Amino acid sequence: MALPKKSSILPAAQESIRKNLKFATLSFLFIIAYVNVFQKLFGAENSIVGVIFTIMMSASMARDLTSTPLKHLFAQAAVLVLMAVSACLVSTLNPWAALPVNFAVIYFILYTYTYEYSGHLYFPYILSYLFLVFISPSSPEQLPKRIMAMVTGAICIILYQLVMGRNRAEETVTDVLLTLIREAKQYISCLLSGSAAPEGLEDIRKNVRRLSCMVYDRRRRELCISDASFALVDSGRGLEHLLILLSQTEHPEDCRDMLEKTLTQLSHFESYVNKKTTAPHLIARTDFITDPEDLRQEEFYNSLEYIRNHLVHMADPEKKSHYRPTLLSLSIRIQAALKVSRVRVIYALRVALLLSLATLLVQSLKLPHGKWLLFTLASVSLPYADDVGQKAEKRLFATAAGGIFSVILYSLVPSPTGRTAIMMLSGYLSFYFTDYKGTFTCSTVGALGGAVFMSAFGWAPVSRMLLIRLAYVIAGIVIAYAANCLLFPYHRSTAAGTLLKKYDFASKLLSKLCSQGVTDTQFYYHLVIQSQLIEEKLYQITSGEEQKLLHDKICECRSLVRAAHRNNPQAEM
Numbered sequence: 001m002a003l004p005k006k007s008s009i010l011p012a013a014q015e016s017i018r019k020n021l022k023f024a025t026l027s028f029l030f031i032i033a034y035v036n037v038f039q040k041l042f043g044a045e046n047s048i049v050g051v052i053f054t055i056m057m058s059a060s061m062a063r064d065l066t067s068t069p070l071k072h073l074f075a076q077a078a079v080l081v082l083m084a085v086s087a088c089l090v091s092t093l094n095p096w097a098a099l100p101v102n103f104a105v106i107y108f109i110l111y112t113y114t115y116e117y118s119g120h121l122y123f124p125y126i127l128s129y130l131f132l133v134f135i136s137p138s139s140p141e142q143l144p145k146r147i148m149a150m151v152t153g154a155i156c157i158i159l160y161q162l163v164m165g166r167n168r169a170e171e172t173v174t175d176v177l178l179t180l181i182r183e184a185k186q187y188i189s190c191l192l193s194g195s196a197a198p199e200g201l202e203d204i205r206k207n208v209r210r211l212s213c214m215v216y217d218r219r220r221r222e223l224c225i226s227d228a229s230f231a232l233v234d235s236g237r238g239l240e241h242l243l244i245l246l247s248q249t250e251h252p253e254d255c256r257d258m259l260e261k262t263l264t265q266l267s268h269f270e271s272y273v274n275k276k277t278t279a280p281h282l283i284a285r286t287d288f289i290t291d292p293e294d295l296r297q298e299e300f301y302n303s304l305e306y307i308r309n310h311l312v313h314m315a316d317p318e319k320k321s322h323y324r325p326t327l328l329s330l331s332i333r334i335q336a337a338l339k340v341s342r343v344r345v346i347y348a349l350r351v352a353l354l355l356s357l358a359t360l361l362v363q364s365l366k367l368p369h370g371k372w373l374l375f376t377l378a379s380v381s382l383p384y385a386d387d388v389g390q391k392a393e394k395r396l397f398a399t400a401a402g403g404i405f406s407v408i409l410y411s412l413v414p415s416p417t418g419r420t421a422i423m424m425l426s427g428y429l430s431f432y433f434t435d436y437k438g439t440f441t442c443s444t445v446g447a448l449g450g451a452v453f454m455s456a457f458g459w460a461p462v463s464r465m466l467l468i469r470l471a472y473v474i475a476g477i478v479i480a481y482a483a484n485c486l487l488f489p490y491h492r493s494t495a496a497g498t499l500l501k502k503y504d505f506a507s508k509l510l511s512k513l514c515s516q517g518v519t520d521t522q523f524y525y526h527l528v529i530q531s532q533l534i535e536e537k538l539y540q541i542t543s544g545e546e547q548k549l550l551h552d553k554i555c556e557c558r559s560l561v562r563a564a565h566r567n568n569p570q571a572e573m
Helices: 005-041 042-064 069-090 096-112 122-133 142-162 169-194 203-220 227-247 252-273 295-314 329-339 342-365 371-380 387-411 416-432 435-450 457-488 492-515 521-541 546-566
Strands: none
Touching: 005 042, 005 096, 005 416, 005 457, 042 142, 042 546, 069 096, 069 142, 096 122, 096 342, 122 342, 122 371, 169 203, 169 227, 169 252, 203 521, 227 295, 227 521, 295 492, 342 371, 342 457, 342 492, 371 387, 371 457, 387 416, 387 435, 387 521, 435 457, 435 521, 457 492, 492 521, 492 546, 521 546
16 A cells, blocks of 8 residues: 655645644643543542543534433433442442343443434443443442532533534524525526536435434424424425426526526525525516416426525524424324334344443453453444444554554653653544544553553563553454354344335335325424435445445435425425
8 A cells, every 4th residue: 555645744734733723722621621620529539520521522512402401411410320320339249240230231321322313322421331330430438429420410511512502503504505505506507607517416415414314303302393493394305306406407598587587586595594684585476487388487486485485484483482293192102212223222232241241251350451351342342243344443553553652652751740741642632633543542542651650661561561452452353343243243234224114114104194185294294304314324324336226216215205295285384
């Protein structure tokens, strides 16, 4: 493999420093301050809890918790208190007595924070739980203060969300809608100028799916979405439909006037979304449709009118607070809520078995630094067996690279003060990396620094500690790989097949419901959003030829969803 030229490495490094300097510095200072304050409030024995919450606060931003903060606060507090109590039991009970407790808690965390349609959140919780067991276990006497610390941490997570993510929803909506509007304007400009129009609409579709994902994250509960959120989803779908009409336009020179009026109308929409106007102006139907027999003009105007109406509805305060009741019976909703996900069950069961048995082994044999085995198992064990090899390669590389740096640095710097500075610097530098190899290389330097802090000096002792860590990492990789391939293996192709069946079912059900004139708006949009989430997940877990094979089926289902939408009597709210 050819090595990158020096001339390309230096500019890349400079650009990374320029882009990340402010974020890395402020994040690092925040962590230092937060951990110190946390330690002063809850004692040195709970300083690790402060570290945990710096990880969790950042990781929590993958989901939007701001729509129902109290609900999420109680949920976070309950899970975190459960983790604290369980970790105390696991670290104080006989290893065999602790085994079922450990298994049950790990299974619960993994199943709760592994999602079928959206990104997973399990890892920061599992990592934090292992920290509580192996790095800073609490005694029963210390448990009340630790519980207080965990509840405080839950409050901090929600406050962090409210501060850092207070404008996230609005920014996402603005960004997506403006992107769609500008794509449509660009498309029209290409048609008018005779230049090549953009190929395909998959990027457009991605943005439409972003809206559905945001609405899904911010819903109060299952089948409880506001009318404004319905209108938001339909604003995106309306713009997508307009782009489809544009892509189907033949002989644009024959409809230049219509396209120019559409371009002007889109500029009005753009100003409204940018909050430069208080209401989106709509050209009069008689001014737009110059030929009543021209069906294309009619279709374009209807599309623009639809977009305009839903842009207004999504900003209407009354619609933001109005939630339509579902017509589905309570028993049906309970059955749907209790329906288990195969991928979540299999993954949670596999990893819970691995981690609980590995904990039993480490505790029974009192293995020094055995926590490294647990951390590797947790990191390398993934929902899909196909991904384990790649993750294992990255972790092994990062361990070796970080280990080499550690041997050099800690052998040359034997003083505790100097080693502390190196550990802090490695933590700071991790903010400049976005890939796993870079961040874990820095983590390895910090972890080995903690292991050799006061006990290993010189080349040989530090190298010996590196070999111990490498042995645990390799053992964890081998065990995780074998377990993922042999113990309830679950592959991306299996998941794709399952999701495609669900997508097909949801699409056909939508079509059937709308043809029958069913007016359960909540259920209708639940199916619409679910179909888009499934579609997003299908594209995430497939690639290459497999994705090409799925594309035709996805397009077929997508057409059914669009047709159902156009035939839905509730679409025009």
